[in-house]
Amino acid sequence: MQKEVDQIVNWLQEQVKLAGVNGLLVGISGGIDSAVVAHLIKRACPDHSLGVLMPINTSEENMQDAKEVAASCGINTITVDLTEARASMYGNITKELKSSATYKEENAQLAKANLSARLRMSTLYTVATNHNYLVVGTDNAAEWYTGYFTKYGDGGVDILPIVEFTKGEVKELADYLGVPDSVLNKQPSADLWEGQSDEKEMGTTYAEIDALIKGESIPEKDKEIIEAMHKRTTHKRDPLPQFSRTI
Numbered sequence: 657m658q659k660e661v662d663q664i665v666n667w668l669q670e671q672v673k674l675a676g677v678n679g680l681l682v683g684i685s686g687g688i689d690s691a692v693v694a695h696l697i698k699r700a701c702p703d704h705s706l707g708v709l710m711p712i713n714t715s716e717e718n719m720q721d722a723k724e725v726a727a728s729c730g731i732n733t734i735t736v737d738l739t740e741a742r743a744s745m746y747g748n749i750t751k752e753l754k755s756s757a758t759y760k761e762e763n764a765q766l767a768k769a770n771l772s773a774r775l776r777m778s779t780l781y782t783v784a785t786n787h788n789y790l791v792v793g794t795d796n797a798a799e800w801y802t803g804y805f806t807k808y809g810d811g812g813v814d815i816l817p818i819v820e821f822t823k824g825e826v827k828e829l830a831d832y833l834g835v836p837d838s839v840l841n842k843q844p845s846a847d848l849w850e851g852q853s854d855e856k857e858m859g860t861t862y863a864e865i866d867a868l869i870k871g872e873s874i875p876e877k878d879k880e881i882i883e884a885m886h887k888r889t890t891h892k893r894d895p896l897p898q899f900s901r902t903i
């Protein structure tokens with residue numbers, strides 16, 4: 657584990673040098689992926705790393721976990737409450753959709769959730785520009801394979817240090833790095849709506865996704881769900897389709 661951590665930390669330092677920036681930042685949610693990334697960037701850039709807490713109707717418990725994550729690695733933090741910004745922006749967009757009779761109630765929850773993720777991305781880039789830092793992403797191998805992230809939201813980042821680590825391996829890293837137990841043992845959640853849990857929404861488990869990625873056999877039902885997610889989200893991993901005048 658020490659060797660893996662050293663390798664990621666060296667890689668992060670290399671990325672800072674290559675990009676010619678001053679440091680690194682990450683959004684800290686109180687979940688395990690951002691906890692691991694916060695620890696790693698603090699190790700890579702002890703004096704030039706930052707954690708950004710961005711509540712949007714976020715529970716006191718998750719805020720407390722985010723603060724404990726920051727305390728556990730000693731990273732500096734700022735908090736930008738986006739609750740009003742999201743309410744105002746979503747309210748304005750919805751008003752327009754409703755007045756033009758193009759509002760679709762069945763897509764509302766997801767649209768609102770993805771707006772939250774994209775407001776967080778915009779906030780991170782505003783802070784990153786101010787500090788001349790890179791925005792560090794928290795996607796792990798399971799999320800990347802299934803495309804379980806918002807395009808240009810939490811997926812809109814500069815570098816991905818833990819994208820080759822399964823959710824199980826992220827947990828091992830978290831344990832090694834000293835992430836608090838409350839975060840280590842918590843159910844993964846995008847926390848984009850009341851009661852959301854990743855596994856409930858996906859209809860499968862991280863254990864099955866991890867197993868499939870590692871080439872192990874898993875129940876047919878889970879395989880179908882995971883492969884369908886993978887296929888549907890190909891566009892999130894591929895380069896942008898670009899019209900070429902030479903075609």
Ligand SMILES: Nc1ncnc2c1ncn2[C@@H]1O[C@H](COP(=O)(O)OP(=O)(O)OC[C@H]2O[C@@H]([n+]3cccc(C(=O)O)c3)[C@H](O)[C@@H]2O)[C@@H](O)[C@H]1O
Pocket residue numbers: 766769770773799803804805806807809810845846847848854857891
């Ligand atoms: N074939 C295609 N080629 C190019 N672009 C395509 C496309 N199909 C859709 N699109 C575009 O992509 C959009 C759909 O993608 P996207 O906006 O990402 O939205 P979508 O994949 O529908 O939803 C995001 C999912 O990620 C989950 N999530 C989000 C954020 C954080 C976390 C977490 O774990 O913390 C999880 C969230 O709960 C939800 O299940 C469409 O609106 C369309 O604009």
Ligand SMILES: Nc1ncnc2c1ncn2[C@@H]1O[C@H](COP(=O)(O)OP(=O)(O)OP(=O)(O)O)[C@@H](O)[C@H]1O
Pocket residue numbers: 682683684685686687688689690691708709710711712714776794810843844845846847854
């Ligand atoms: N309230 C928040 N404040 C700051 N950043 C956030 C917040 N919510 C989400 N994020 C950012 O979006 C990323 C994606 O969320 P995701 O839920 O996948 O990761 P996590 O919360 O760190 O771990 P887990 O998947 O176990 O919940 C987070 O890692 C974090 O960088």
Ligand SMILES: [Mg+2]
Pocket residue numbers: 685686687688844845846847
């Ligand atoms: Mg989370």
